Amino acid sequence: MQLDTVEGKNVLITGAAMGLGKLFATRAVDEHAANVVLWDINEGALKDTAAELEAAGGTVTYYVVDVSVPAAIAEAAASVRRDVGDIDVLINNAGIVRGNRYFWETENKADIEATMRINSLAPMYLTLEFLPAMIAGKRESRILNIASSAGLVSNPRMSVYAASKWAAVGWSDSVRLELEQAEVEHVKVTTVCPTYISTGMFDGAKGMLLTPILQPRDVVDAAWREMRKGGPFVVLPWTSRLNQAVTGFLPIRLRDEFLRRVGVYNSMSEFTGRTKE
Numbered sequence: 329m330q331l332d333t334v335e336g337k338n339v340l341i342t343g344a345a346m347g348l349g350k351l352f353a354t355r356a357v358d359e360h361a362a363n364v365v366l367w368d369i370n371e372g373a374l375k376d377t378a379a380e381l382e383a384a385g386g387t388v389t390y391y392v393v394d395v396s397v398p399a400a401i402a403e404a405a406a407s408v409r410r411d412v413g414d415i416d417v418l419i420n421n422a423g424i425v426r427g428n429r430y431f432w433e434t435e436n437k438a439d440i441e442a443t444m445r446i447n448s449l450a451p452m453y454l455t456l457e458f459l460p461a462m463i464a465g466k467r468e469s470r471i472l473n474i475a476s477s478a479g480l481v482s483n484p485r486m487s488v489y490a491a492s493k494w495a496a497v498g499w500s501d502s503v504r505l506e507l508e509q510a511e512v513e514h515v516k517v518t519t520v521c522p523t524y525i526s527t528g529m530f531d532g533a534k535g536m537l538l539t540p541i542l543q544p545r546d547v548v549d550a551a552w553r554e555m556r557k558g559g560p561f562v563v564l565p566w567t568s569r570l571n572q573a574v575t576g577f578l579p580i581r582l583r584d585e586f587l588r589r590v591g592v593y594n595s596m597s598e599f600t601g602r603t604k605e
Contacts, residue, residue, distance in 0.1 A: 329514065331468055331556040333359045340365040340408065340415045342395055342454065343422030345373035348474065348525070351548040352419050353377065357386030363412045366390040367404065367422070395422050395450035396442055405457035414461040417555075419472045420451035431487045440488050447492035452499060459503075462515045469515045472555040473500040477523045477568045481587065497521065504560055516558035520551045523568050540565075 339356040343349040344366035356364045364386050368374040371392045378390040389412055393404040408415065424446050426439045434440065451473055462469040478486060479493030497519055504517035525542045542564060554562045563569045574583075 329468055330558060331470065334417055334556070335360040336362050337416035338363045338365065338412055338414065339417040339419070340367065340458070341419040341421055342367045342393075342450070344368050344390075345370045345377050348544055348548055349419075349421045350377050351544055352421060352472075352552070353381055353386075353388075354384075355548065355552055356417070357381050357384055357388075361417075362387065364388050365408055365412055365415070367393045367395065369394050395454070396445040398449070398453050401450065401453045401457065405454070409461075414465055415458045415469075416462070416467055417470045417472070418455060418458050418462075419474070419555075420454055421472075421474045422450060423447050423474065423476075425486070425489050429485060434488070443488050443492050444495070447489070448495040448499070451496060455503070459515070463507075463512050466514055470555050470558070471500075471503070471515070471517045472520065472551060473517065474520045474522075474551070475500060477521045477563065477572075480521055480563070480568070480572050493521075501560065516555075518551070518555045518559055518562065520547070520554075520562040520564075521568070522547050522562075522564040 334356055337356075339353075339361045341349050341352050341356070341364070344353050345368035349366075349368070353364050353366055364381060366374060366378055366381075366388060367390075368377075369392065374390050374392060378388045381388045389408075391404045391407060394400045424443060426443055455471060459471070462471075473496060475496040476489075476493040478490040479495075479497035483490055500517060500519040504519070507515050507517065522542055525544055525547055547564060550564060551562050563572065
């Protein structure tokens with residue numbers, strides 16, 4: 329069943345202080361969500377975003393949460409249930425990226441663990457906190473998981489990030505299938521796989537052939553539409569869908585040559601990322 333709006337729904341967004349998360353929160357406020365719940369580790373930016381959304385007429389609750397820590401997720405989720413109630417729309421948006429190095433050049437093993445915890449494990453733990461109540465509540469509910477095209481196609485100089493997003497994609501779509509198999513018709517899972525987005529997170533990454541750096545609002549618009557519709561996947565832009573289709577039937581060496589020529593395999597060679605995460 330399609331959601332025409334999130335009006336009257338409780339919406340929770342991680343990584344909500346800026347970038348895509350802030351735009352998702354703005355959409356929820358614009359559609360008169362009952363409560364917009366913001367999670368982020370950046371307390372200053374989180375307070376500013378909450379104030380902006382409240383000034384725009386939103387009912388906003390915010391929590392400073394480090395989603396790399398399972399106990400912090402559990403504690404904050406309990407607070408949400410106490411303060412707001414059950415969540416109807418969960419947007420797993422928080423993420424980090426480390427790149428521009430070959431895997432064997434990794435100097436800080438903590439980067440590996442942080443990437444996997446935030447990009448792969450946090451969405452699982454968070455969803456486990458709220459999905460049972462979604463199923464039991466019989467209300468039309470949605471889970472929107474922001475993954476990456478790096479979870480569909482391998483890419484040099486971002487092996488750990490790609491691993492985290494491959495895990496996220498596999499888990500997210502498997503949960504979708506589990507809900508369908510269990511005939512839970514009122515809860516839908518949508519997995520979003522964009523290429524590089526101009527949020528600052530991928531500063532220095534290069535656009536590929538016919539594949540410009542995506543604009544945040546375009547990604548949010550496409551993801552929001554598909555989420556409300558209950559669709560399974562958003563892969564952006566169209567060239568990413570083409571790459572996925574073409575590389576699915578090419579022999580490995582031809583696949584590698586194709587992706588090298590269109591620029592995928594060199595796209596992270598000048599990556600810098602944000603100065604501060």
